[in-house]
Amino acid sequence: MCKDLFNDLTDTRLLSNWKKVTWDKKYRLIYTLQEKIYLTALQGDTLKMGQFQEMILTSLTAKLVVIKEVTHGMNYSFDIKTKIQLALSLKWMNSVSLYSYWEQLNLEISYSTFSTVYYKSIRLLIFLFLEPQWEAYAEPCSFGSRSQSNKKDMIVYLANQIKQQPYNYFLLGSFTYQLKATHINLLIKKIHNTDLVKECIENYLRSSLNDESGTYSNNDLLNALLMNMLTHGIKYHLANNKLIKNLDAPKASSLTNSFFCVSYRNYLGIFYSKHLTTQWVMYLLEYSFTRLYLQYSPISYNLNSFPTAFNLLGFSFNVKSNYIKLTPTLNSQKKFIYQIRQVLYKKDFLGRTRGLTHLSLQEAIIKINPIISSWAWNYQIITKSKDLEMLDEIINNTIYRWQIKKYKKNIRNKWINQCIRYINNQRRIAEGKQVLKLLTLEYKKNQRYNILYSHRSIYDQDKLYWVYRSKLHK
Incomplete structure (x- = not known):
């Protein structure tokens, strides 16, 4: 043009x-x-x-x-x-x-x-x-690069497998991925498309090595898709390995598969039954990822040794004999509070933290409410809401400490009279028509979660299922 x-x-x-x-x-x-x-x-x-x-x-x-x-x-x-x-x-x-x-x-x-x-x-x-x-x-239980899938699908899958207890051990690890020329050569070999499509993809991948535009991100969907393409076949390779099948084969009367693999972007988790299988699984994974020029660092967990705890994708798993406690990690909670503080405070030219006193409470609530709703939706599958109650108190205290800087006398009385309302017997921060949302109430609204099964696809023409799932997750 x-x-x-x-x-x-x-x-x-x-x-x-x-x-x-x-x-x-x-x-x-x-x-x-x-x-x-x-x-x-x-x-x-x-x-x-x-x-x-x-x-x-x-x-x-x-x-x-x-x-x-x-x-x-x-x-x-x-x-x-x-x-x-x-x-x-x-x-x-x-x-x-x-x-x-x-x-x-x-x-x-x-x-x-x-x-x-x-x-x-x-x-x-x-x-x-x-x-x-x-x-x-797509291989079974692969998430992260698929439409309408998110990290909660993998978390729920893991929790269900641990609850059912068909396996005794769990291997979890992540690999580092940064696009290199060797990865491009491997990807081009795996792409079976027309010459025009293949040429366009190759030209883009070659030009993205320099990536001066700043659009390259580890979290975008295309990068997740490229990771999925690059590691495609590892699950089948493990499942069809005869040595591991013989070592880890279940009882003849059992209908349980020898392996259960689940992945989300650069995370790969593997369930298996016997401790003897651990070293062979780790050896095969190390060999496979080395051939792909990737580094995979797994950790093995014994699901029969209680309590077992590990963190994944911002969720903390605490596995006990009769239940699983699923909570937000401490780092995810800190990042959430930091997001709210960014609305209320900023650094001056000397690096000191200063409150934005020109911002009204009503304007602050308008900016903070979407952050609360989004975070509550992301962690709607946690098992208990006690952590959310604690976070609500921290948020209220953060806003209180920011707002009282505007008052010189009768600080507490002014705060109660101007910023506190009781709605349905609950103490809420509000100004004008804006009321600060509570994580506990948002959690109760979003308790239902429609899990994405690995055999379902957004393109399988089951319109009712996908419309229902999208409405439920708004």
Whole structure:
């Protein structure tokens, strides 16, 4: 799109058409193509699968949706004309020629902003056509890179397996992952797509090695998908190893599998029955991850030795003989309180912590309530709410210590008269129409959790199940 296609006439037409775009239809079209990719990948028809992937790769609909999503999530405000120009000019470029391409487009944004939007858009576009393919190839109990899955699914799976007690030992570890040239070579060998799709993915991976745009993140979905692709096959390799099967085989009358593996992004957990199997499992994992140029550091836990405790993904497991206590870790609680303090305090030019006294209590509550709701939703599967009651007290005390700095006399009386209300016999902090949320009440609202089973997929056409799950988890 190097030509000057944006004259006064086309400007008027494009701007009016952008406002009339029915985005629901655009999203529905992309989802339909993703369903086709998923079904053809399950059937093993790589030719048709590649054709549907190329439709997403080259369609203007996908580019419009990608630009809309990326620009919406940035702090920079884009006008409609710039969004249209970005969508029409989105194509596969080498990082070397990206600057000259930006100069030819004559956009009204800086090169740093353009490069950030470009790399984020390409990452999202790759994820749109690659994720349904590897959703079909997903190994059992693999989470983190799949649509509509989150860390709570893995936590609930682990808790259920420990409660059922079919296994005696649990091996848990994580591996460090940073994209390198050797990883790209391994990924390209595993990608069985058309030449166009394969070339686009390879070009992007090569250019992302330098990653000057700052869009690379260990937590984004594409990176999680690449990790899943890279480690794909390790679970099958362990399950089909004859030596470990003979060492760890259950009783002939038992229907329990010899192994149970569960993974979330760079975490891998393995349940097994006999202590003798530990060294062989660790040896196989070390061999497998070394071949992938990854470092895996596992720790073995005896589930029959009580109490057994370990931390995973912000949750603390305390395994006892008759129950499992699932609580937020101390670090996650500290980060949560720090998030709230960031709303109320800031550092001055000397590095001293100063309260934002210009901020009213009502404005502070508006900013803090979404943080409380989000944290309560993330930890809705904990077993007891005593920790939440303690956190509510800490939050109230934090706001109290910040608010009383505005008073010079009769501090306590002013605080009680102006900032305290009793709602349903509960003491609440409030000002105006805004009432501070309580973690305990949010926890009671979100106690129901619809677990994602490993055989279910967002593309399996069971619309009722996924609509119910999405509504329940809002």
